[in-house]
Amino acid sequence: MFDRYIVCEEGFRALDDGRTGGVVEVRMPYYRGLTLSMVEAVDLVLDGRPVPPARTTFTVHGRTYRFDQLPHTTDDRWEMGERAQLAFETDEPLTPGEHEVAVAVRLRISYMPVPGGGRDTKRLTLAA
Amino acid sequence: MSAPAHQIKRGVSLYSFQEEYFLRTMSVEDCIRVAGEIGATGIELIPEQMIPGFPHVSDEFLADWSAWMEKYGTTPVATDLFLDTKLHPDRWLSQEEQVASVCRDVDIAVRLGATVVRAIINTPPEVMEEAAPYAEEQGVRLLLEVHAPFHYGHPWILEHLEVMYRTGSPALGLMPDMGTYVERFPRVVSERALRDGAKPELVDYIVKTYDDHGDTHALTDVVNYRGGGPVDFGLARQATHYIWSEPKAMLEHMPLIGHVQAKFYEMTLDEATGAEVEYSIPYDRIVPVFVEGGFDGYLSSEYEGNRHIQDAFPVDSVEQVRRQHAMFARLLGETTGEDA
Numbered sequence: 001m002f003d004r005y006i007v008c009e010e011g012f013r014a015l016d017d018g019r020t021g022g023v024v025e026v027r028m029p030y031y032r033g034l035t036l037s038m039v040e041a042v043d044l045v046l047d048g049r050p051v052p053p054a055r056t057t058f059t060v061h062g063r064t065y066r067f068d069q070l071p072h073t074t075d076d077r078w079e080m081g082e083r084a085q086l087a088f089e090t091d092e093p094l095t096p097g098e099h100e101v102a103v104a105v106r107l108r109i110s111y112m113p114v115p116g117g118g119r120d121t122k123r124l125t126l127a128a
Numbered sequence: 129m130s131a132p133a134h135q136i137k138r139g140v141s142l143y144s145f146q147e148e149y150f151l152r153t154m155s156v157e158d159c160i161r162v163a164g165e166i167g168a169t170g171i172e173l174i175p176e177q178m179i180p181g182f183p184h185v186s187d188e189f190l191a192d193w194s195a196w197m198e199k200y201g202t203t204p205v206a207t208d209l210f211l212d213t214k215l216h217p218d219r220w221l222s223q224e225e226q227v228a229s230v231c232r233d234v235d236i237a238v239r240l241g242a243t244v245v246r247a248i249i250n251t252p253p254e255v256m257e258e259a260a261p262y263a264e265e266q267g268v269r270l271l272l273e274v275h276a277p278f279h280y281g282h283p284w285i286l287e288h289l290e291v292m293y294r295t296g297s298p299a300l301g302l303m304p305d306m307g308t309y310v311e312r313f314p315r316v317v318s319e320r321a322l323r324d325g326a327k328p329e330l331v332d333y334i335v336k337t338y339d340d341h342g343d344t345h346a347l348t349d350v351v352n353y354r355g356g357g358p359v360d361f362g363l364a365r366q367a368t369h370y371i372w373s374e375p376k377a378m379l380e381h382m383p384l385i386g387h388v389q390a391k392f393y394e395m396t397l398d399e400a401t402g403a404e405v406e407y408s409i410p411y412d413r414i415v416p417v418f419v420e421g422g423f424d425g426y427l428s429s430e431y432e433g434n435r436h437i438q439d440a441f442p443v444d445s446v447e448q449v450r451r452q453h454a455m456f457a458r459l460l461g462e463t464t465g466e467d468a
Binding site for chain 1: 149176212434
């Protein structure tokens with residue numbers, strides 16, 4: 001329902017902590033907030049190459065989680081429309097210019113017999 | 129046109145403004161303000177949607193909430209609960225935990241000043257039964273949403289009705305979702321499928337089958353036999369999820385009905401009369417059923433067309449809700465001085 005809004009146009013940037021990689025801001029394609037234990041995946045494919053979840057972290061309102069922590073995190077939420085930061089490591093530094101960013105969100109929605117979520121692909125520009 | 133005397137009131141579920149709230153072009157206060165401007169007096173809120181930090185509701189939010197109600201002439205009427213039976217990846221929520229979740233949401237409704245709580249359709253009847261005494265103690269009615277594709281003869285609803293009639297609990301009841309009265313396939317949905325690449329002949333087939341109230345059970349299969357792809361399958365699945373049934377079936381259960389989710393997809397103008405009507409849902413034949421049954425709660429707008437048009441058109445949920453309320457005012461015999 002909000003698939004087209006998953007990948008934010010703004011906020012795409014390189015990591016600034018000395019590691020190689022970047023940050024893309026993402027929103028949940030759902031009409032309410034959800035406890036993080038029900039966020040099953042936020043998978044990133046950068047320029048056609050999948051980034052392993054183990055090389056990504058997820059930050060909501062200033063709190064950062066590894067994806068293997070999310071299944072057991074029942075005291076925090078990804079709020080409706082909230083811009084979360086999906087940080088990712090890459091082998092090589094990101095090059096300035098356009099990148100294709102594809103994000104697939106998988107959610108466990110209790111009243112649905114099939115996985116919820118959605119996917120979105122956008123071309124984002126990394127400032128030089 | 130004047131309607132017989134009734135006590136039906138107009139409300140808005142802030143769910144209606146999900147597009148604008150998601151994109152942060154409207155705040156919670158904006159949602160309440162426009163609802164008041166439209167002439168709605170009752171506000172329905174999904175706490176998990178619009179209260180960051182849920183299930184904690186801060187004193188600051190409550191203070192704002194009360195101030196907004198006062199300022200815009202509205203009243204909190206209903207909240208909507210969810211039941212996350214799959215909260216944990218490795219186990220189902222126990223019945224005790226499910227009841228605790230419902231009671232927590234009853235407490236939130238009480239804090240917000242609402243006296244009606246929407247129990248989502250997946251809430252099991254035994255959980256409703258066990259939570260009922262607590263809801264009654266708190267002065268809140270726990271109303272099971274009757275959402276498409278369910279209807280009053282469906283086994284899942286019958287199980288709930290059995291609990292309601294056997295216990296006679298004043299805290300239990302029903303909240304019909306008007307998405308159960310989709311007489312004609314929503315145009316916004318089939319047009320979106322076409323934009324997404326659905327095959328026009330299959331879209332026609334699906335829409336015609338639905339509009340003829342034909343057998344939709346094997347629609348997905350037939351669409352597959354005719355060379356359909358994922359978009360066509362999605363549309364066929366949608367056609368099995370909408371339902372139409374006779375609105376008068378609600379009369380039998382009217383004492384249980386405490387609130388109505390007035391779902392809609394697209395307001396349009398009637399070609400013959402120029403009056404505001406919903407494209408798919410015949411409110412002109414639904415509202416009189418509530419009048420006849422002596423319903424005295426709120427018709428609470430639930431606009432859900434945004435998701436079907438946002439790819440190609442600007443979404444204006446406020447205008448859609450405004451038009452739905454013009455229709456309600458007409459059907460309820462109100463003389464508002466607006467374009468009703």
